[in-house]
Amino acid sequence: MTSPDRSTGPDGTAERPQEPSPHALAFIFLVVTIDMMGVGLAFPLLPKLIQGVGDFTISEAAFFNGAIAVLYALAQFAFSPLVGNLSDAYGRRPVLLIAQTGLALDYLLMALAPNLWWIAAARLVSGMFGATVSTASAYVTDVSTPENRARNFGFIGMAFGLGFVIGPFAGGLLGAIDIHLPFFVSAGLVALNVAFGCVVLPESLAPRDRRPLAGWRQSNPLAALRLLTRLPRLTPYLTCFFLVFMAQRGLESIWVLYADFRFGWGIREAAFSLAFVGLMYIIVQGFLVGHAVRRFGEPRVIGAGYLLAAVSLIAFAFVDSGGPAIVLVGSFILGAAIAEPALKSLATQLIAANQQGLLQGAIASVNSLVIILAPALANLVLANVSGPTPLAPLPGAWFLFGGGLFLLAFVVFRRARAAT
Structure with missing residues (x-):
């Protein structure tokens, strides 16, 4: 069976995607970076903003912060496949530009929020329009060749890391001046990126490769997941995403508290460790994954990455001091971050060109579902x-x-490869 990841020309021969312009990829990079900056801003500032609008105690603010976090995750879970379907039907460019405009509106709502309900509405808007990573990933798939696909997905991971580094530090610096200032600045950055995209971003999905907009039954997240499970070769990959996302999202949610409990770290040490995580993502997914895939191929990179991440986590469970912990965090990120774009690259090769948005939306929905489950557990x-x-x-x-x-993800992946 040939890979359905390229469109065909008038003569029936496969057309290779044209190399995207640097400006187009720069826009996609900024989309993901700014989205992650928003996550980094919300993490330290949202509880203080909640306290400020309602004069809540720390305990009350923590409760409302958790409830709003679930609302945000539910919105991302619900809207990721719909956004992907819209991009498959109408193209990537309009969906990306409209979603970024909505994200600018969210930041303005946060900056001007007079009460708790306003903040909740802003986070709902953020969850809806923050589901653009799936469309950004579909854009990258459209313009990538099999040789550079893993590298380009690595750039998206690099943008994640950069946003995760910049967000908390920028939020802390600007928030010390005024709690609302980081949100005004973020709204301005998104607005500038929309203007940049209007000028430099070409459409990546040709009209002949589009498909009619699916109805709500096809656009809700559970239906999207069910559709993917009907493709036997793709089901194990989706299972791997679920397993590793569960491990990662749960770790992220307890990291600051666990570091305090186990190592006696304060806010400063925890912030430095989070910055280190972001830098590792930049190095691994921005510079290493493309070279590794070209030399060893996606399957070997994925298997080695999963094993390294597993060993690092198991060893970390028995560490009781910060120095060895940082070393193991580095090795864990190396394994997990190098495997993810390689697995996405393999998954895209099993889906037709006009279903790439649906695939990326479903992967984003898996992540959003995990964001609801993993932190609680x-x-x-x-x-x-x-x-x-x-x-x-x-x-x-x-x-x-x-x-x-x-x-377990390693075993599932190896069995899937053995069956092909």
């Missing part, structure tokens, strides 16, 4: 092991569990 585990009467004396229980998830 990880925090329950941490609450138990850090309490006075833990079920088992295993402070690093979630890291052991996460290592097991990566090992």
Whole structure:
């Protein structure tokens, strides 16, 4: 069976995607970077903003912060496949530009929010329009060749890391001046990127490769997942995404509290460690993954990445000091970050050109679903092991569990490859 990732010309021969302009890729890079900057801004500033609009106690602000975080995740889960379907039907360019305009509106709502309901509405808008990473990924697929696809997906991961580094630090610096200032600045950055995109971003999906807009039954996230499971060769890849996302999102949600509990780290040490994570993503997905895939191929890179991540997490569970912990964080990011774009590259080769938006939307929906599930489970585990009467004396229980998830993903992937 030949790979359906290219359109065909008038003579029936396969057309290779043209190399995208540097300006177009720069716009896509900025889309993902700014989206992740928004996540980084919300992480440290949102609880303080909530406190400010309602004069809430820390406990009350924490409760509302958690509820709003779930609302945001549910919005991303619900709208990711719809955004992907819209881009398959009408093209990537209008969806990206409209979504970025909506994100600028969200930042303005956050900056001007007079009460809790306004903040909740802003985060709902952010979840809806923040589901643009799936369309950005589909754009990259459209303009990539098999030889540079993994490298280009690595650039998206690099943008994730850059946004994750810049967001918390910029939010902290600007928020010290005024709690609303970071949101005004972010709205301005997104507006400038929209103007930039209007000038430099060409459409990547030819009219002949588009498909009619699916109805709501095809655009809701659960239907999108069911559609993908009907493709037997793709189901194991989707399972791998779910397993590794569960390990990663749970780890992220408890990291600051776990570092305080286990290593005695304060906010400063935790912030530096998060910046280190972002830098590792930049290095691995921006510079290493393309070279690794060209030399070893996607399957070997994925298998080695999963094993390295699993071993790192299992070892991390037994570390009780910060120095070795940072080394293991680095090795974990190396394994996890190099495997993800390689797996996305393989998955895109099993889907037709006019379904790439649906595929990326479904992957984003898996991640959004995990964002709802993993933090709740990880925090329950941490609450138990850090309490006075833990079920088992295993402070690093979630890291052991996460290592097991990566090992399971390795087995699922190897079985899938053996069956092809």
